[in-house]
Amino acid sequence: MLLFPTLLAAQPPEGPEVRVARLIKELSDADFTTRRTAYQRLAKLGTQGREQLQAAARDADPEVRLRAGQLLEQLRLEELWAPSLVSLDGSRSASEVLEELAKQSGNHVHIGDPYGTFADEKIDVAFDGIAYWEAVDEVCRRTGNRMRPHYDMHTPGVVVSSGSPGDYPKAYSGPVRAQITSAKRHFVEELDYAEGKSDLSHSFHINVQFNWEDQFRIVGYATQPELVEGRTDNHVVISSAQANRASWNATSRGLRQVTSSIKLNPIPVSAQSLQVFTIRWGLIAIGDPAVLELTDLGVGKLHAQDDLTVEIESIESPTDGKVVITLSVLRDLVMPEPYEVVFREYDVELFDDQGEPYRVQNLSPALTDSGVQLRVTFHGASAKSAPKMLKLHYPRLRARRDVELTFRDVPLPVARPE
Known part of the structure; x- marks a missing residue:
């Protein structure tokens, strides 16, 4: 069979x-x-x-x-915590390339006048899903333009204008960009005449500048980055000369750049460069923005959305067109450290019965036993403006994370005083 x-x-x-x-x-x-x-x-x-x-x-x-x-x-x-990825290919002017990169990523780029001249060279690009900052730096390097934050803190984005972009060592991590602006070596000799002794000290500092994408909203940051790893071209392992401190700052509104100095134990002058220099920077960021609309502005009324509960504690009109509203905000998110960070999470808008927005004159936050209190002073478009609707902008997400940035082949100062 x-x-x-x-x-x-x-x-x-x-x-x-x-x-x-x-x-x-x-x-x-x-x-x-x-x-x-x-x-x-x-x-x-x-x-x-x-x-x-x-x-x-x-x-x-x-x-x-x-x-x-x-x-x-x-x-x-x-x-x-992810970077904005951009893709672009072909031959275009530098201004067209930057505008397209900004459009794809949701960032803002201000080009040339009135911010200065701009070298609008035509370049061939082949960006295929690379990080936004890396693409912008590449365009600046190839066209002889440089980048800086906008002078007006209320204006998001960077200004790109004509000038040498420099040869700054750079590193990227998610939406964060860092560049080393300088490395400083100090020799100090002190002669004590009483003792007849001479003391020679040697110190070393690296200055780092951080900036981040417009859509990435930082509300707190560690004041001092930590050294993770450092190694010179002649295989010397470097170490930090300062203690790692858990000191944090809450950001001010509109902050788009932070500069920090890292003190290292003296690096031998025989070293020409840092082959690897990795630092860790602690950040607190918020995301997933949401809006709670309050159309009933009755005092004592509770309004809830997501994990958020809001109460209007008081509404005052001391003069025509001026309105002072006090809100109590309670939510399930764990209170951050430092607690001042939570004050940077909220924005408040007020609209009159014609749909016209009030101008925010002042926002005074405070921490109470029941949560966060926001006292906001508004000015209406006219003396007859009557408040009709309030919008509270808040994040659904808050997260703390250490970002690691690795620089490679960082040139070192090697001159020794005579």
Whole structure:
């Protein structure tokens, strides 16, 4: 008797949507290992499963709702700290390239006059999903333009104008760009006439400038970056000359650049460069912006959205057209350290019965036992302006993270005094 093998039809590969649906179903499996594996695999898929996870966050099964919500928050966190990626190819003028990069990334670039002349050279570009800052630096390098923050703190973006871009060592991490502006070596000799002794000291500082994308909103930062790794071209391992301190600053409104000095133990003059120089900078950022609209401006009225509860404590009109509103804001987000950071998270708008916006004259925040208190003074377009609607802008997301920036082949000062 002859036996013929049974030929089984090849199963089609599992598509992304089918795979995500199966993994979401496994989030409610009775077996713990199956649930955990499904969660881990969904996390690795990243944004592929976003829409299905959003639907799963409303699932009847509480376990599925919980895990889907956690995965969506993880996605938002990763997006918050990710760089804007840009793609552009062809031959264009520098101004056209910069305008397109800004458009794709949601950033702002101010070109030339009235900010100065601009070298509008035509260049060939082949950017394929690279970070926004790297693309802008490349355009400046190739066209003889330089970049700086706008002088007006209320105007987002950078100014690009004609001038040498310099040869600053640069590093990038997510939406953050850093450049070393200078390296300083100090020799100090002190002669003590009483003792008849001479003391020679040697110190070394590296100055670093940080800036970040417009859409990336920092509300707090570590005052002192930490040295992670440093090694010279002649294999000397460098170390920090200052203690790592957990000191933080809350940002001021409109802040777009921070400069810091890192003190190192003296680097031998025999070293020509730093092959590797890695620093860690602590940041607190907010994202996923939302708006709560209050159309009932009654005192004592509670308004809720997401994890946010808002109460209007008082409304005063001391003069015609002037309105002072005090709000109490309570939410489930853990209070950050330093707590002043939370004051940078909120913006308030007020509109009159004609839909015209009031001008914010002053916003005074305070921390109370029940949460955050915002006392805002507004001025209307006219003496007859009557408040009709209030908008509170707030973030759904706040996260603290250390970003690591690695510089390579950093030239060092090597001259020794005679």
